Amino acid sequence: MKILLILGSIVIPIFMIILQRKWVKIQNLYNLVAIISALIFGNIASIGIINIINDGTVFMTNIHALFLNPFFLMTGGYLGVYLLYLIVLRALNDYK
Template identity: 70%
Template sequence: MKILLVLGSIVIPIVMFILRKKWGKLHLTFNLLAIISALIFGNIASISIYNILVDNTVFMTKIHAIFLNPFFLITGSYLGVYILYLLLIFTIDNRDMKGKY
């Protein structure tokens, strides 16, 4: 399972990059998915923290329940892959800029 997670974090951004080169409109789709994921991810985190503060529960034990939320995990993993995808775009598109900064 660990190997699958590591390979997925390498292969998926590369596939996203290749798909972006073939179909330029997919870049907009990837960006919109990232915006939606960031909103969901942030809202789940903030609501969980708010509930902990309102309920006056122990923060460190209660906050880990957030990892049981599948939407939190899915959106967080997409954001992780998306950041790697953006770094790949930045690196490849700017490889010819050596010495121009």
């Protein structure tokens, strides 16, 4: 599983760049999905923290329940891959 995650973080951003070079408008889709992901990710995190503060529960044990939320994991994963995509894209553009 670890190898799959590592390879995915390398292969997926490169695949995104290849697709973006073929279809320029797909970059708009990447950006839109990143904005929506950031909103969902941030809202889930802030709601989780507000609930912990309001309930007066122990922060470290309850905040880990966020990691069980599939939307939190999917949006966070996409934001991670998107960030790598932007870094590689910027490096390629600076290299030219």
